[in-house]
Amino acid sequence: MDHAQFDLLVDRHLDGGLDLDGQDRLEALLRSDASLRARFWDLARIHGRIAWVAQERQVELPANEAVAADRALRDSSTHTPAARSSTTRSTQPSDIRLRTRGAFWRRFAPALLAASVAIAVGMYYLVGAVPQQIPATTDAVIADLADVRWQDGNGPAIGDAVGNRTLKLTAGLAQVRFTSGATVIVHGPATFTAHSSRGGKLDQGRVVARVPEGAKGFTIESDIARVVDLGTEFGFSVGNGATHNVQVFDGLVQVFATKSPIALPQALHRGEAVHVDAHGAIASTTFDDQTYTRAMPAELSSPALTSGLVAWWKLDESDGTIVRDASGNGHDGVLQRATLDQVHVPGMVGGALRFINHSYIEVAKHPRFHLVEMTLHAWVKPAANQRIDAQIVSKQGSYGLAMPRNEAMKFYFWHMDRVIDLPFTVDRWVNLCATFDGAIRRFYVDGVLIGSISSPTPPVTNDPIRIGALEGLSKDVDRYFQGAIDEVRVYSRALSDNEVRLLHLQATAQR
Numbered sequence: 230m231d232h233a234q235f236d237l238l239v240d241r242h243l244d245g246g247l248d249l250d251g252q253d254r255l256e257a258l259l260r261s262d263a264s265l266r267a268r269f270w271d272l273a274r275i276h277g278r279i280a281w282v283a284q285e286r287q288v289e290l291p292a293n294e295a296v297a298a299d300r301a302l303r304d305s306s307t308h309t310p311a312a313r314s315s316t317t318r319s320t321q322p323s324d325i326r327l328r329t330r331g332a333f334w335r336r337f338a339p340a341l342l343a344a345s346v347a348i349a350v351g352m353y354y355l356v357g358a359v360p361q362q363i364p365a366t367t368d369a370v371i372a373d374l375a376d377v378r379w380q381d382g383n384g385p386a387i388g389d390a391v392g393n394r395t396l397k398l399t400a401g402l403a404q405v406r407f408t409s410g411a412t413v414i415v416h417g418p419a420t421f422t423a424h425s426s427r428g429g430k431l432d433q434g435r436v437v438a439r440v441p442e443g444a445k446g447f448t449i450e451s452d453i454a455r456v457v458d459l460g461t462e463f464g465f466s467v468g469n470g471a472t473h474n475v476q477v478f479d480g481l482v483q484v485f486a487t488k489s490p491i492a493l494p495q496a497l498h499r500g501e502a503v504h505v506d507a508h509g510a511i512a513s514t515t516f517d518d519q520t521y522t523r524a525m526p527a528e529l530s531s532p533a534l535t536s537g538l539v540a541w542w543k544l545d546e547s548d549g550t551i552v553r554d555a556s557g558n559g560h561d562g563v564l565q566r567a568t569l570d571q572v573h574v575p576g577m578v579g580g581a582l583r584f585i586n587h588s589y590i591e592v593a594k595h596p597r598f599h600l601v602e603m604t605l606h607a608w609v610k611p612a613a614n615q616r617i618d619a620q621i622v623s624k625q626g627s628y629g630l631a632m633p634r635n636e637a638m639k640f641y642f643w644h645m646d647r648v649i650d651l652p653f654t655v656d657r658w659v660n661l662c663a664t665f666d667g668a669i670r671r672f673y674v675d676g677v678l679i680g681s682i683s684s685p686t687p688p689v690t691n692d693p694i695r696i697g698a699l700e701g702l703s704k705d706v707d708r709y710f711q712g713a714i715d716e717v718r719v720y721s722r723a724l725s726d727n728e729v730r731l732l733h734l735q736a737t738a739q740r
Contacts, residue, residue, distance in 0.1 A: 370406055421434070457482060463476060472505065477501050495511045502515060542717045543715075548568075579715075594693045606718040620699045629699070669683055
């Protein structure tokens, strides 16, 4: 039986219009098919919501409008703004007739009685199979677990379906993957329910939701707020108090205060945060990306992050002048115009080098650096007196990454510069990454794509790699970097958007 036929059968039952043969048929379907049992509970819940709305408003909808409201309410289970507005528009004032509460009960008593019978039919099976628990659906499954402790001591395992199931963690991380493509990392202690492939509810704790383009509209709600994602990544926390917080790590979300009938939704972009209180007020708050875990430990240790790695200078050294290549390829560098003990400073990860007095690192030329596809990556902490063409990592005559005057990110090929204007904060660590796949140059800041442009391949030269300068012993002081540099990497391939993100999170997780 397809869903349309099943829905019609359940609708007739809940409206009190299903005969005994139909009752027997429905009962047999509920006993034999777990997915239909889950669908039955959704339909029963929707009917209950319609009845409640009618009771609260003390109104009766004409038959055709009741059907439209029913359909709109089902659509609104995805919690998208469009679905909400369609429900509001479906009923015109001229079509509503006022009724007394007594009339309401006379109209809905058969439906409520039928609903109670239907629930009993479902419980007949459920009590025998899974006591007092709605069966889980495959709308959501456990994708990964890390140091999880379940409240009842016996929670789901990796691969288990958890749609319509409430997850109660006392500690650890649980990653839930939805069939829509969205993923949610639940941070214990927390209570979270995956209601459908399009979202869920957070009663306590913190979650991070990552939503691909095809899952736009994915929604997480609490008792007082609703967050509708538009293809991005956000964090949502519900504490013991009356304030709930939302942080946006990438893209755009809409935040609704559900306790206020007049509050307008607020749009949030990357790097913005708000809190919502029980009275429906939405107010800006400090963005804090350290509160949330945005990737599972297994993701951060993925071998893919070393695939195509040509050189990796951690810059942790504090003695002598040799800077070691951690890739294993032997591309050690030599610090010029200073010694490591003079320039060693605390870094983003471990140590870093602060470039002073036109110091720089030179790495011997090698064919591995003749790149036609690439990724250039570094953490930098710019000083106030930044130069007009401050070089971070470069290969003269070929390619490089720079930060002109702390006002832009520059990813250049020798015959074609590309600059994205973006002010950088002095004495604050920022992650810059530039990729080229043979056709498109992409610019990333703190793991987020900020721009791209089509491009030919760079020219090939037989020059060394330099960190912190363009030309060795150059008299052109405008090309030396002023500030600290850490975790410099060069790849012979373009990392994907998610790999750039994970590389960023790998560093922040070690702070």
